[in-house]
Amino acid sequence: MSRLTIEVNGAKHSVEATVDTPLLYVLRNELRLHGPRFGCGLAQCGACTVHHGDQAIRACVTPVGAVTDKPLTTLEGLGTPDKPHPLQTAFIEHQAAQCGYCTNAMIMGAASLMKLGAIKAATSEADIRKLMTQYLCRCGTHYRILAAIKDAAQATVA
C-alpha cells in the first residue's frame, strides 16, 4: 500500500493504492470518474482510454504507479457542456452514440490522435478508419463516429 500523487484533469490527487493497481480502478472508485470504463481489462477494446500527457493509454492495464510523471486527462476533463471539445460537439451533432459504452474510447482515442497530429483536417477517411480500428464498438455506430471525427478534425486548426 502506498500513497501516490497523480494529476487528473488539472488537479492533484493523493491516493492510497498498491502501485500495481490498474489506474482504471483508482479513477473510477477513488476519484469517482466514470468517463473511463471497464470493457475487457486486456487493452483490447479501449473503453478505459485516458490521456497520459497527450498519449492515449489503456487505464485497465496501466499500473497507477507508472503514471505519476505526467498529467492525466479523462473524458470529464477533456471538455464540459460549457467548454466542449470539438469532438464532444460533433458527437452530439451526429448522434454518434447508441449505448455509448464505447464513447469514451472513441472520443479519448480520437482526441489523442488529434493532439499528436495523426488526425488533421486533411486526413483521409480511410486513414481515420485505419487509426480508429484499435477502438471497438458493438452497436455499429461506426458511421456516426467516423462522421463526427471528420467534422471535429475540420473544426480544429490542423
Add this chain to the structure above:
Amino acid sequence: MEMTITASERSFSRRTFVKGAGALVVTMGAPRLLNPRAAWAAAGPDFPIGPATIDPTRIDSWIAIGADGTVTMKTGKVELGQGTVTATMQLVADELDVPMSKIRFVQADTWVTPDQGTTAGSQSTGTQNGPAGVRQAAAEARLALLTMASAKLGVPVGSLTVADGVVSGGGQKVSYAELVGGKTFGLAQTGKAVPKPYTAYKVVGTSVPREGIPEKVFGKFTYTQDVKLPGMLHARVVRPPTLDSKLVRVDGFPGGKQPKDLVQVVQKGNYVAVVAKTEWGAIIGAQQLEVTWQTAPLPDWAGFNDALLTLGPSTNQVIQDSKFSNGLDVDAVLAATPDSNKVSATYKYPIQMHGSMGTSASTADVRANTATVWSSTQGIYALRSMLATALGMPAQNIHCIYVEGSGCYGQNKADDVSLDAAVISQMVGAPVRVQYTRADEHAWENYGQAYTIPITAAFSKTGNTAKLTAWRRDAWTSSRGGRPGPPANMASGILMGFPETPQAQSTTLTPSQALNSVDGSNSAPHYVVPAARLTNHTVRLAFLSGPLRSPARIQNTFANETIVDELAVLAGVDPVQFRLDNLQEPRLIDVIELTAQMAKWPARPSGSKIGTGRYLTGMGFSAMRYEGNLGYNALAVQVTVDTKTGKVTVDHAWSAQDCGPAINPDGQRQQAEGCLMQGISRSLIEELRWGPNGIRSRDWVTYPVIRFDHMPTFAFRVIDRRDQAAVGAGEVLITNAPAAIGNAIFDATGKRLRQVPFTPARVRAALAAA
C-alpha cells in the same frame, strides 16, 4: 455519479416490518397477494415495501403532471441504447401537446412502472405490450385533462384546444399544471380515449435528438456499472471449466495467504465467488483462488452442426404441413419433381454471442426481508420473479430498478449478474457490486443458438416465370435456459443448484400453424408455396441459449433466402424477379422493389457473369418480413472476394425498410446502420469456439467483431407508413445480412457457401472444390 438511495430504502427494520405485516396480513416466505393501492398506501416511509403491482388500468401508473407543468412518462419498456425511450416520449409529447423539453421519464422500476414484459425484438416500442401502453395512457390523460378544463372553464370539451400544455377555449386558458399539477389523476383509464392518428402527430416523425447522448459524451452518464452504495463490497465469480462441471473442493489461496482486502469466499453448490473490500482485491482474489473441479467435457466443436441431428433426445414439432390444409403431400410432390427443378441443401449457422462492450454489472442490497437490485435487465418484473425464487423472499419485497448498461442486443449477462449480486449480498449481509471479467461475459453467456436446416424445395417454370411448388424444411437447434424466471435459466443459477426446467416432451405431429404463415421465428419462407412441411427439432446440449438480436429469425432467414437464390440460379431467373414472382405481401414487395432500384440491381441470373483475376465482385439480395408483420426489409450488397486469401469484403449496401410510421427517422436509420455493421460481423467472422475442456472464445482476439476497417458505403431509405402500427426497427435489417452476403459471394465466384460465418478458410475451401 452515484445513485441516490432514499432514506426509506435504507431504514428498514424488523419492527416496522412486523408493524406493516400486521396491517397487511403477511405470510413470510409466500407471495403476498395484495390490493396494490392498499399496499402502496400502507407503505409509508417506515415501511419500505413497494406495491405488489402497478395497476396498468390507472392513468397515474403511466403519466404524472408536475406542479411546474412537466410531464413524467412512466414506461415499463427500457432504453437499451437504441432510442426507444426518446421515441416513446415523442408519442407522449404529441398526445398531450407538450413540448419535448417538458417531458421526463421513469423507466422500468418495479415500484413505479407497470409491467410491460420484456423490452426485446420488435416489441421494444413503448406503444406495445401492457395492456395498451404509454400512448393509450397519454390519450386517456389528455381526455381527463380536457374534461377537467371543460368543467373549470365552462366550455365543452369539443371547443377546447391545447398548446404547450395550456388548454384554451371560450377566450380563457388553464394549464395542465393548474388542473392537476403535483396531484394524482385518481382515475381509471376509460378505454374511450382515442390516440391521435399518426398523420396528426407533429413531434412524432421528426428526428428528435436522443436522450442521454450529451451525458454520455461528457462522461456524466450513470450506467449500471456506475451504481455504488455506501459500505458496498465487490465480488467476482470463480467459474468452473464448463457449465456442467462439479465442484470437488475449494483449495484456498496459494500458501494459505489471503489476498489483501479479501472479505470472504462464498460457496453455494457448484458456485464459488470471492468477496473483497475493493474491486481490485476481488479481481486478484478470484484469480488466485485455487479450486478443484471435475470437468464435464463439451461436445466436439468441428462437427457440432451435424451433431445437432443426432445428439438427441429432441423436442419435435411439425409447424406447417399442407397435407392438413389443401391435402398436398410435400414428399409426393418432391418425388415427382425432376432434379432440374429442385434443390436439396443444408444450411448451418454457428453459436454466436451478444458480445456487449461493457461486461455486465449489478449492485444489490439484500437485507433480512427486503432487497434492492439495480440491473440492466430487459425484463424488470421477470428479474424480480427470479430473484424471489433465488432469495426465498416474496417478490413484492424486492425492488428492482433498471439502469441502462452496455448495449445488450438481447439477453446478455445482465440478468445473471443481478442474480450473482443479490445472492452474494444475501450471503455476506452487505451491499455487493459484481462486474464480470471479459472471460466471464464471453464464455458464460446465454448464446445465440446454432441451427442446422436441411431444406428441399422445388419450382415449376412457365416461360421466364418460376413458381415455387414445394418446400420441405427441418430445423435442428439446441436450446437450454433462457430469460428469467427460473434462476437455472442462466449459468449462475445452474451452478448454485437451482433446478432446470425439464426439456419439453415431443409434441404430436399436428401442425401448429396455417400453411404459408410466417411465424415469430421466420421459420417459413414468406413466399406462396402450395406443398410444404416444416418441422422444428430442439435438443438440449452443454451450452446455454438466449435471445440474440433476431433470434432464430436470422438463422431461418439465412436458410430460406439462400435456397431461394439457389432455386433462382437453377431456374435461370434473376433472383429479385424470382422473389417477386412468388410473393403476395405488398409491403414486402415494396421494400424489394425500392431496394433493387436503389442498388441499380443488374437483373440477370446470379453467378452468370463471373469475372477473372484475383479479386471478384458480385451482388446479393435478401428480403424478409420480420416475425410475420413486425417490419419489412430488403438488403442488397456488393462484395469483393479475394480468391487468394478467401477474404470477403462488403463494399456497398442498399436497403429499404418499412416499420410502419417512422417515429424517429434518424433513430431508425441508426438502427439500420448498427444492424448492417453487426450483420456483416456475424456473417463473416463471428463463431463461438470451444474445446473439450471449455470455451475458447474468451476475449476480443478469440472472438473478434467488426471494426472501423470494414465499413461499406450504405444507402438506406425508410418507407414511412402512417396508416400502420409502429414496430421496432432494431432487428430488422440484420436478419437479411447473412443470406445477402452469401448470395453475393455466389454471384462473384459461382461457389455457394452454406455455413455461417463465411471465413476465409471456408471461402478458400469452396473455391478449391470442384
